[in-house]
Amino acid sequence: MQKDVKFQYLEEISSxxxxxxxxNYLKRLFGTAVGFSLIGVGGLILCLTLFPLIAxxxxxxxxxxxxxxxxxxxxxxxxxxxxxxxxxxKVKTSDLAGxxxxxxxxxxxxxxxxLDVVVIMAHLKNIxxxxxxxxxxxxxxxxxxxxxxxxxxxxxxxxxxRDCVEQLxxxxxxxxxxxxxxxxxxxxxxxxxxxxxxxxxxxxDIQALTMECNPSTLIKGEKWYKIPIKCPVFDLKAGxxxxxxxYQNDLPRSLRVRALMRDIQHYYNRYLGYx
Amino acid sequence: xxKDEVFDILVEYLVEYFEVPKYKITLDAKxxxxxxxxxxxxxxxxxxxxxxxQKKISPTDFKEVRSVRDVVEKVYALIQx
Numbered sequence: 001m002q003k004d005v006k007f008q009y010l011e012e013i014s015s016x017x018x019x020x021x022x023x024n025y026l027k028r029l030f031g032t033a034v035g036f037s038l039i040g041v042g043g044l045i046l047c048l049t050l051f052p053l054i055a056x057x058x059x060x061x062x063x064x065x066x067x068x069x070x071x072x073x074x075x076x077x078x079x080x081x082x083x084x085x086x087x088x089x090k091v092k093t094s095d096l097a098g099x100x101x102x103x104x105x106x107x108x109x110x111x112x113x114x115l116d117v118v119v120i121m122a123h124l125k126n127i128x129x130x131x132x133x134x135x136x137x138x139x140x141x142x143x144x145x146x147x148x149x150x151x152x153x154x155x156x157x158x159x160x161x162r163d164c165v166e167q168l169x170x171x172x173x174x175x176x177x178x179x180x181x182x183x184x185x186x187x188x189x190x191x192x193x194x195x196x197x198x199x200x201x202x203x204x205d206i207q208a209l210t211m212e213c214n215p216s217t218l219i220k221g222e223k224w225y226k227i228p229i230k231c232p233v234f235d236l237k238a239g240x241x242x243x244x245x246x247y248q249n250d251l252p253r254s255l256r257v258r259a260l261m262r263d264i265q266h267y268y269n270r271y272l273g274y275x
Numbered sequence: 276x277x278k279d280e281v282f283d284i285l286v287e288y289l290v291e292y293f294e295v296p297k298y299k300i301t302l303d304a305k306x307x308x309x310x311x312x313x314x315x316x317x318x319x320x321x322x323x324x325x326x327x328x329q330k331k332i333s334p335t336d337f338k339e340v341r342s343v344r345d346v347v348e349k350v351y352a353l354i355q356x
Binding site for chain 2: 157193194197252253254255258
């Protein structure tokens with residue numbers, strides 16, 4: 001008899017914990033839906049209100065872009081805060097103070113999730129990004145990327161290079177995900193050499209960042225409602241600075257670019273525990 | 276220079292300048308997909324081949340080049356001119 005009571009108690013506990021787990025899951029699912037709508041709606045609202053105002057008040061194109069990017073940074077900060085309040089994600093950063101004054105460098109990061117770029121742009125100043133041409137025509141976000149004067153990825157290689165160098169010389173930092181797409185979970189990282197080509201040709205340094213996202217979420221090809229069992233924690237850290245001067249020697253260009261990319265790839269794979 | 280000799284020199288370039296493993300280089304190997312060259316490497320390669328042939332190679336000409344065989348044919352044709 002007594003045994004039965006105990007069992008019943010245990011059953012109650014477990015069904016209660018299932019219930020809290022379920023409700024926590026539903027809460028995060030709801031939060032995720034809100035989060036996804038926010039970014040589209042928010043983008044559209046900014047394009048209809050604040051950005052035209054900025055354009056009106058700042059005739060100088062450079063100043064206009066700077067102000068728009070300032071607004072984007074704080075919008076992203078607020079966006080992450082609301083996702084945290086909705087219980088969808090947690091964001092941690094460390095060692096970023098030391099790299100806030102960087103000017104004219106390429107900033108790179110591994111790419112576990114769709115939100116990486118939002119986390120990075122919310123926490124670092126003077127960030128320029130390279131934007132997919134499809135986004136340029138997106139009804140919600142097209143206005144934002146155009147107003148911010150970001151770099152398009154569908155230019156001719158020469159024009160693309162000129163645009164990047166112009167931005168870097170002006171002191172902007174360009175964020176690049178050198179894998180070219182989101183990381184594949186549990187697979188060593190493979191990098192595109194175009195990052196090295198740009199860094200060596202423009203003679204600019206590369207600041208590495210590392211992003212951890214645990215458990216993984218919003219990976220490539222995953223539907224938005226496939227949320228993880230636990231609230232994912234994003235952890236952004238400043239990593240190594242790769243100086244392009246260290247790779248400017250008498251060797252042919254092709255070998256210097258390969259050496260640089262090999263070092264960066266080793267760095268990430270060591271960090272992520274694949275080497 | 277025979278086609279075989281052009282091939283040998285090309286193998287030397289690919290190994291030395293582009294770190295391509297020698298065993299991967301066959302006549303049918305694709306430069307971009309299999310030998311991991313990129314478009315800027317291709318420009319470097321054109322420069323090297325110009326040194327070899329002492330003839331101007333237009334980059335647009337080289338755009339159609341896909342395989343090691345294509346490069347050998349192109350260079351061989353240039354030398355014959």
